[in-house]
Amino acid sequence: MAYPTDYRYTEQHEWIHVEGDQIKLGITDYAQQQLGDIVFAELPAVGTKVNRGETVATVESVKSVSDVYAPVSGEITTVNTALEAAPETINADPHGEGWIVMIKPDDPKEIDSLLDAAAYEKLIAAE
């Protein structure tokens, strides 16, 4: 699966997409492949304040449980509640319908430090 060039990425295998004054956050195709079949997604409450690097959500597969980290500090504005009934959407469409939360960043400049698609693809090739 291709990594969209208008997305940014983290070393912990999250992607973000800037939409207006907010970012959409999900886990990458590589991450969902490593996890295997996802069976549960624990989502935060709307309005939760998160600091960069802190856990915002947890995804559980048949193999393991993994935290999803906030790539920027900000406030959770929307969560993808469809994942509660259908967590497998993360496997089926990780970069699209499988998005997890939207965050309004405190400082949009934090986004600039994230990886672009080329750098992320280089990272996973080395793993």
Add this chain to the structure above:
Amino acid sequence: MITTIFDRKGHERVGGLFPPADTPHATAELIPPDLKRKVAPRIPNVPEPEVVRHYMHLSKLNYGIDDGIYPLGSCTMKYNPKLNEDLARLPRFAVAHPLADTSHVQGSLQLLYEMERILAHIAGLAAATLQPAAGAHGELTGMFLIRRYFEDRGDSNRKYILLPDSAHGTNPASATIAGFTVREIKSGPDGMVDLAALDSVLDDTVAGIMLTVPNTLGIFEERILEITDHVHRAGGLCYFDGANLNAYIGRARPGDMGADVFHFNLHKTLSTPHGGGGPGSGPVAVAEALVPFLPVPRVVHRDGSYQFDWDYPRSIGSMHSFYGNFGVALKAYAYLLQLGDAGMRAVSENAVLNANYLQTLLKRVYPLPYDRLCKHEFVLSGKGVGNGVTTLDIAKRLLDYGFHPPTIYFPLIVHEALMIEPTETEGKETLDQFAAAMEQIAREAKENPELLHNAPVNIPVRRLDQTRAVRQPILAYPFTD
């Protein structure tokens, strides 16, 4: 397919005759109508021989350490000596009541008292509690002790517990339930804690670190003294997870390495049955500064007798009813007295020797990402075996060869991990047979990968749909009629 007792023929026959009740059925009127069940319970009604055959059949489908090697990494599935069981069944222990007057159970109290002292001796720490019911419960007890230690000092700023990324999953769970926030530290390329990464997060908000020594890669933390020293200098405490004590029991002591709190798994290191074979036990040993906070009641020896003492006002309270899983402590006590100090040294020596022997054989056919002398276990990778074969396929194929598979997909820092811990109670012949099966599977992966994708074929159930089992669990017995 397995025939359960519900499916056995003979539902219409009864296995026993009860005399008519000689008291009135008063209870029927006392139950509110809306709480009365509408349908009779489906209790199997079969004659005694069918009951016995049912359980005998199930026992033959089982696989345990008494059947063969059980190399489940991080679980220390060693043989459980039968003498332990004999002693635990002695009526004077087995029928003792937890509410008996202490003057009637002096022997049992003495055993608890001595066991705590032996465990503190092994850990190189000041005192121990036998209350925690299992490893994760020991972790939780330890986290409560650390929290209370800082509360007692009036230091309310310390909210973080540090964890390496190779940690057992129970560690972050225990720290979180105890009210801490977890911070993960990345391991260095050698698989050990990166001191620079540790130092970058150490400050007066850190309550402590949780470490497993040796770590879950089976590698001893060579910089352990520096790690614990740095944490102590920052005012934090060091918690050691005892899951891997089998690697060094009798040879090194957590207290000497800088541990302030250490938990044992009696069901791992000290040979008591594991999992379905009985409850666990996770005693916790602590350094002098944490002794006042240990759970109550504590067993004390005073005025010539053993007593329960509740008078520890700074204690975290009770972690278990009465005094923990007494029978498990008794079996571990029997094991320790049989071994003595010299025996314990032989345990860790042979556990490490067996693991290195097997690692040497298997690294010829499977990638070993952290290739160095290991302690009691090692972690291979199933990645790169080829033909789309995964670690799950390898584990399932091992079942066809009559072996219990190793731990898989843990630790998380190794892709397609196969975590192998043979323990000291396996002989060279068994290790050779296991290695031969693993080598054969590696050949099959290249020549006939379908064998692996379809495995297992030689055991009572084929590959289970783990995903559907979680997404659509069937929580009641599916009667067909």
